[in-house]
Structures are given as structure tokens and as C-alpha cells.
Amino acid sequence: QVALVESGGDLVVQAGGSLRLACVASGRTATRYTMAWFRQAPGKEREFVAGISWGGRDTSYSDPVKGRFTISRDNAKNTLYLQMDNLRPEDTARYYCAASTVAVLTSRRELFRDWGQGTQVNVSS
Numbered sequence: 001q002v003a004l005v006e007s008g009g010d011l012v013v014q015a016g017g018s019l020r021l022a023c024v025a026s027g028r029t030a031t032r033y034t035m036a037w038f039r040q041a042p043g044k045e046r047e048f049v050a051g052i053s054w055g056g057r058d059t060s061y062s063d064p065v066k067g068r069f070t071i072s073r074d075n076a077k078n079t080l081y082l083q084m085d086n087l088r089p090e091d092t093a094r095y096y097c098a099a100s101t102v103a104v105l106t107s108r109r110e111l112f113r114d115w116g117q118g119t120q121v122n123v124s125s
Helices: none
Strands: 003-008 011-014 020-028 032-041 049-051 059-061 069-074 081-082 093-100 118-125
Touching: 003 069, 003 093, 011 032, 020 093, 020 118, 032 069, 032 081, 049 081, 059 069, 081 093
Parallel strands: 011 118
Antiparallel strands: 003 020, 020 081, 032 049, 032 093, 049 059, 069 081, 093 118
8 A cells, every 4th residue: 555645736726827736655655556646626526637657658648638737757756746737727626646556557546546635726717
């Protein structure tokens, strides 16, 4: 099991602005985890945002964020990032990082066992 702590949110950003989220992992960090960001808006299901393979070579994005968000990781620092550019009001949600021991890149929420507590992103119009 790995513990995940997100940061970088918990503030209000204007539409068109940028924000970078970080997620630091601790615990069993020697395991090769596939990592991802999910988000959940009030009254909505938690949805996949972006994922990255253990080595960082492979990434995937949901259609709403493709071209605006960039996921990356620094395994030496046990840190996952989400660079969010050209933010829109519909990006307002609580953002969670998650870790999966599944070797292939996946967007399936049920395959991610370890989750952080989330960080709130609010985008004003």
C-alpha cells in the first residue's frame, strides 16, 4: 500500500489560468505503480482525467482535458504532477491522485487501490 498526498489546489483560479497539482507518495514506493488523476464535481461520479505509466513514457487523457492538461511524474521524488492550462469553469472539482499495480495504463477506477484525500480546484468564469 502507498500513501498519497495531493497539493496545489484549494484556491480559486480564473478561467484561462493555469495550475499545477502535485501528489507525493510514501510507503511502498518501490512498487511500480501506474498513476492517475481523477476528479469529482458535486453531484457527479468520480471521473478519470489523466494517467501515466510507471516509467512515464505512456500517458492518456480524457477528452475534456486533452490538449490542456499534462500529466508527468518524477520517480526519484515519488511525485506525480498535473499541469492544468487554459482552465475552464467546468474543470471545477476535487482532484484525486491514485495508484494502481496494474502494469498497463488504465482509466478504470476500480483498478486503482490507493487514493489520496484530494485537493479542490475552483475555476471562476
